[in-house]
Structure formats: C-alpha cells, structure tokens
Amino acid sequence: MHTQENIEFVTNQTVILDYLREISSNNIPIEIYSTEPEATWIYKSSIQNIETKNKQIVLRQVLPSNWQEFIPPTTRIEISCRMPLGTIKFRSLLSPLDDSENSLYCRLTLPKKMSRKQLRANFRISLDRFSSRVSFKLGEETEVMGKCLDMSMGGALLQLSKNDYDIQNGQVIDPFNLLIADTLDLSSAFKVCNIEQNDRGLLLGVQFLDLKPSQTKPINAALNKIERQNITT
Structure with missing residues (x-):
C-alpha cells in the first residue's frame, strides 16, 4: 500500500494525554532533538508516567548521559516518537526530576500542542x-x-x-x-x-x-x- 504523510496539529488536551499514555503504556522510545538546525545531537529515552497535576512527563534515564551539557533547563527542545500509524512531535523543556546528583529520571513540561504526521493510504x-x-x-x-x-x-x-x-x-x-x-x-x-x-x-x-x-x-x-x-x- 502506497502512503503519503498528512500533518495535523492537535490542541485538544484529552487527545494529547491519550497519545502520551499510549506511548508510555507501550514503552515506545522517544527521541530528543534541538530546535536549532545546526545542532546534530540526539538523545533517547522513554516515558515513565504522566503527572497531570504537576503538568509534567516523567522520563526514564536520558541517554547518552551527558545531555545536561547541551540542554539547559530553559532551552526548548523537540520530542519525536514513531507510533504505528505515524509520528508524534511536540516541543517542551527538559530538566532533572530532582536535585540529587545521580538522579536517573528527568521531566518534560506537558505540551499544549503536538503535531501528528500520520501515514495514511493515498487512496480510499x-x-x-x-x-x-x-x-x-x-x-x-x-x-x-x-x-x-x-x-x-x-x-x-x-x-x-x-x-x-x-x-x-x-x-x-x-x-x-x-x-x-x-x-x-x-x-x-x-x-x-x-x-x-x-x-x-x-x-x-x-x-x-x-x-x-x-x-x-x-x-x-x-x-x-x-x-x-x-x-x-
């Protein structure tokens, strides 16, 4: 089946949370990029859970572990996740979950918008x-x-x-x-x-x-x- 990409922007918070929970429950890997085109680094992680009360996403260890050298807490980054029917992307801020030196967990701010690049049939x-x-x-x-x-x-x-x-x-x-x-x-x-x-x-x-x-x-x-x-x- 031939496919084409269809990009849709999602702002409905219920739908956004559904996608994040789907990523978390299926342990689908996420990739972390810079929003600057000249930056070439890519980091990887996965979602541990979503804390809606604190408006944050808890990540498992981000790898490679030197991510703090390139991503200050105030620098907006892009998150990408390949799901079975397409790719989810959103922008967020990344920081350690707590102040302990050896903390393995990180957190992302909960996005208000995400893009969905959906693969769909180019014929009905x-x-x-x-x-x-x-x-x-x-x-x-x-x-x-x-x-x-x-x-x-x-x-x-x-x-x-x-x-x-x-x-x-x-x-x-x-x-x-x-x-x-x-x-x-x-x-x-x-x-x-x-x-x-x-x-x-x-x-x-x-x-x-x-x-x-x-x-x-x-x-x-x-x-x-x-x-x-x-x-x-």
Whole structure:
C-alpha cells in the first residue's frame, strides 16, 4: 500500500494525554532533538508516567548521559516518537526530576500542542461489498441516516438518504456513528469538506477530527481487513 504523510496539529488536551499514555503504556522510545538546525545531537529515552497535576512527563534515564551539557533547563527542545500509524512531535523543556546528583529520571513540561504526521493510504478503500450505517443529529430533532461508500484513515465518503438536509461545507458534526458490519464501530466527530447531490440523496466528503489512538488502531485494522477481502473476492 502506497502512503503519503498528512500533518495535523492537535490542541485538544484529552487527545494529547491519550497519545502520551499510549506511548508510555507501550514503552515506545522517544527521541530528543534541538530546535536549532545546526545542532546534530540526539538523545533517547522513554516515558515513565504522566503527572497531570504537576503538568509534567516523567522520563526514564536520558541517554547518552551527558545531555545536561547541551540542554539547559530553559532551552526548548523537540520530542519525536514513531507510533504505528505515524509520528508524534511536540516541543517542551527538559530538566532533572530532582536535585540529587545521580538522579536517573528527568521531566518534560506537558505540551499544549503536538503535531501528528500520520501515514495514511493515498487512496480510499471501497465499502461496496460491506454493509454500513452512518447516523448523526442535526440540531435537537433531525436524525440523519446513511451509509459509507468508501473510507481512508483520514475520512470517508458518506451517502445520505435525503438531499434536503441543511448541511454546509466546513460544518463540524459531533458526534456521529459509523458502523461497518463485523468490522468497525466508530464514534467521533467529522468536518464536512465536500457536498454533492445524486439521485439517492446527498454525498458528503468528510474528514475525521480529533481521533484518539484507541480509535485509529481499529480504523487501520478495519481498512486492512476490507482491502484484503476486496482483493480476494
């Protein structure tokens, strides 16, 4: 499967914490870089835990151990972590966890923003052979129903059953539910990127918003399953 990179900036603190906890619980290595292009040093560590009350991330020993020679506590650094579906990056400050001379643990300030460079398929996968259902509400009373025609890691093409819904380009729908039989049950938000009419109703091209790691993994697994079945049947 060919891939392309899609960079998204994340400011939702719940999503940021979910990514950090995912990195910590799976003991995924992180790399520490300078924000200055001429600096060539790289340090490595991993996340021990996240202390939300103190707004800090506790790291295990940073290696090589001479990091304090190059990274003063007031110097902003870049953190990078390669996750299964892409790379997470954010900027922070690094300092020893305590004042003891032989302290092995360090701390990062908790970021308010991170970038997510997501690897996603550069083509959408057809759901023609799969039963799907989409549902969401417009306002308090209007229940919208439809199905999903195709899907990628970043969004989907939805076929709605009517063409008289009051939906605008750029509109954010939250929440919506996408159910693909025996494959995926997704509840999330989306932004409307394109609207067209056909003889069956409205076609919506949508972009998924603020997906958590616990959601991207099932989407990736579902797309792989659908692609395999599309090829073999």
